[in-house]
Amino acid sequence: MGSLSTNTFSPLDPNGFTNDSKMVIDFIADYYKNIENNPVQSQVKPGYLLSQLPDTAPYCQESLEDVLKDVTDSIIPGLTHWQSPNFFAYFQANASTAGFVGEMLCTGLNVVGFNWIASPAATELESIVMDWMGKMLKLPSTFLFSGNGGGVLHGSTCEAIVCTLVAARDETLRMIGAENITKLVVYASDQTHSTLLKGVKLVGIPSSNFRCLSTSFSSEFSLSPQALEDAIENDIKAGFVPLFLCATVGTTACGAVDPVMDLGKIARKYNLWFHIDAAYAGSACICPEFRHYLDGVELADSLSMNPHKWLLTNMDCCCLWVKQPRLLIESLSSDAEFLRNNASESSDVVDYKDWQIALSRRFRALKLWIVIRRHGLANLMCHIRSDVNLAKRFESLVAKDSRFEVVVRRRFSLVCFRLKHNDECQGLGIEP
C-alpha cells in the first residue's frame, strides 16, 4: 500500500533502482525464452483490456510484482510478438541486446540534448556515429560532417521526410513567394511508402499536387525515369512548380528499387530536391554486393534509412543525411531566449533541435553506437546475409511448389508469393 511520507518517497533510490530493474531484466529474458509459446498474432478481441484493468488510476502505490503479473496476464496476451522467430510480417525480430542496453543508457542518463550545451556528448556522439554509418554505406563525403554535410537521428522516416519536404518547400518559396505553396509538386512512384503523401499534406502542399506515378510488373515496380520526366514537363506547362522527388531503395510492398542514378539526373536537370528513402534496404547496402543499389546517391540531396528495421537496433532509430544542413536549419530553427548560449552563437557546434520537428530529443546516438560496436561491421554484414540467405531458401521452396508462385523477383529478404489460380489451390480450402 506504500507510505505517503515524503521522507520515504525516493523515486530514484539507487538500491531500489537496481532491484526493480534486475527483476524486469529477468522478466524480459523469460519472455524471450518462452516467446514461441505465444501465438504470433494476438487472439484478443477489440476492447478486451477495458474489462481487465481498473478505469481510474490507483491512489496508493502498487508493487512491481503486481504490475508484472498484470503484464503477464493482460498485456502479453494482447501483443503481436514482433520478436518471435515465427513473426514474418514487416521487420521482424530486430531487437538485440546491444540495442536494448543502448536504450537503457539513454533512458537512465535521461539527458535532453536539444542543443550542444544541454549535453555536448549527446550531440557530438550523434555526429560521429552518423559519419560512421555514412562511411559504412560508402556515402559520398558530401553527406558527412567531415565533408560539410551531416546526419541526424530521427525517430522515423516520416519525420525525416517531413523535415526534408519543409526544407525544400521553404527554399523554393523564398524565391517564388509563400502564396505559391499550392503550386508545388512532389513526385514518387505508386510503390512509395504512404508516409510521403502524409508528409506532403502535413507541410501544406495539397494532396492533388502529389504525383503518384504508375509502375508495372515489366519494370519490377520501379519508377520510370521517362514517366517522371513526362510528368515534370506536363506540370511545368500547366504552371506548377516541381519541388521534390522521392526514390525508394526497397519498397514496402515488394522490395522494388527505383533507378537512383537515372532519377537523380532528372532531379538535377529540373532542380528538384531529391530524397532517397532506403528505410528497409539501406541496411543491406553495408554489404558490398548490395551497395550498387545506392549508385547515384551523389546526385541526391538527402537519404534516410532505419537501423530499427534491419540492423539490430530497437525502435526508434532513423538516420537522415543531408548535403546542406543549412537548409534544414533555416526551416526548423527556433531562437527562444531560454535556449541562447555562447556555444550556439559561436557556430562551432551543432544544435540538433534545428534538424528535427521537436525541441526535446533523446540521446539515441548511444543506441546506434553500441549496436555498431557490440556487433562490429563484420557481424552486421553476416546478419544481413543470413537473412537474405534464408529468404533465398524460402524462395526456392516456393518455386518448387506448384501451388504457389513468386510474384516479384526477390532482391533482399522480402519474398512476395501467392497462391496460384489452379486446381491444387482447392485442396487447401483457400480462395486464392
Next chain:
Amino acid sequence: MGSLSTNTFSPLDPNGFTNDSKMVIDFIADYYKNIENNPVQSQVKPGYLLSQLPDTAPYCQESLEDVLKDVTDSIIPGLTHWQSPNFFAYFQANASTAGFVGEMLCTGLNVVGFNWIASPAATELESIVMDWMGKMLKLPSTFLFSGNGGGVLHGSTCEAIVCTLVAARDETLRMIGAENITKLVVYASDQTHSTLLKGVKLVGIPSSNFRCLSTSFSSEFSLSPQALEDAIENDIKAGFVPLFLCATVGTTACGAVDPVMDLGKIARKYNLWFHIDAAYAGSACICPEFRHYLDGVELADSLSMNPHKWLLTNMDCCCLWVKQPRLLIESLSSDAEFLRNNASESSDVVDYKDWQIALSRRFRALKLWIVIRRHGLANLMCHIRSDVNLAKRFESLVAKDSRFEVVVRRRFSLVCFRLKHNDECQGLGIEP
C-alpha cells in the same frame, strides 16, 4: 574480437541479454550514486569527442566492458547531468525507477503499435492510461474515450502542436479552399513556447500570420483577452481567417498562466481551435489546489501536458487530448495496402498512426502506466507539493536577501529572480 561464424552470432540470446543488461543496470546505479561528483554542466570544449573516438566503425565486435569504459571516460564528462540534485535548469531530476522499467519493457517487447492489430495491448493500454490521466486532471468527459473524445501519447509538445494545427488548418481549408492557407492566423502570447511558431511554419502557414501578442508585468505576463479580441477583429477586417489560439498554463520563461476561461470564450465566439499547452504545469493540476488553473478547459478543443517534465516519467512522454479525434484522423490517416485489416475496417478500434505524425510508434503507454501504478496518485501529488515547497522556501530566502529580487510571482516550482541594481551587487563582482 568475436567470432564471425553465423552459428555463434546470436544478438538476442537470453543469457547474454541478462548478463549484459545487469552489467549496465549496475553501471547506471553507480552513475546515480556518484552523480554529485560531476560538475552539473559539462566542461568540455566544442569538438572534444572527435579526438577521443575512432572516425570509422569497428570491423570486429568489441566487449561491453570496453564500451562502458568509453562511456565513463568520454561520454559522462560530456554530459550535462539532468538528474543531478544540483541541476536547476529546465525540468530537472525527473527520471524515476518506475519510468525506467517502463521504458525497459517497451524496448524489450519492441512492438511497433501503429495500428490496433499490430499489438492490441499497445493501443488499448494507451487509451486506458490516457483516460486515467485525464481523470487525474479532472478533465471534462468530452476529452476522454469514455466521453467520445480521446487521448494519445506523443514524444513531445511540438508534435502535439503540429498535429492539432494540421487538424484545425484542414477543417478550415475544407470550407474556404486550400489556396487560402496564407490567410490563416494563429494567436498566442509572447511568452508562448517557441515550438508554436515552429509548428505554424512547419504546416505551411506563413510566420507573418503568427500573432505574438505582447504581455506585461502588470498582468503577470498572461495573455490579455482584450488584446486577443482586438487582434482577431483587426485580422477579420484585413481579410485574414482566425484559425488557432494557444493558451499556456505555466510558461517556460516565468511560469505565467493565461486566463483559460476568458480566452476560451473568445475562441468559441470566433470559432478558433483552442489548444491549451500545459507542458510543465499540467502535472501540478493533479493536486486540487492547482486544478483551478485549468478552469475553462471545457471550452478547449485540445490540451497537452508532459509527464516527462514534472511527473517522474523519463523522456519521452507527452499527453494530448482532443475532443474530436475525427479531425486528427481526417488530416493524419494513411491507407496503405499493407496496413489494411478487418479490425481497422470495422471501426471498433483506435489506430494511433492516424493521431500522430509518424507511422511507427513505441509502446510508450507502458511507461506512463507503470509510473502511475508504482507511485500512485498520492505519491505523485506529494512529489509536486514537495517541489513547490522547496521553491517556496527558496523564494523566501531570495526575498530576505537584499542583493536579489523575485521578478514574477511564483506559482509552481519555478522561481524567477535576479540581481538587484544596487551597490551590494558590486560585492559579488557580477554585472547585474
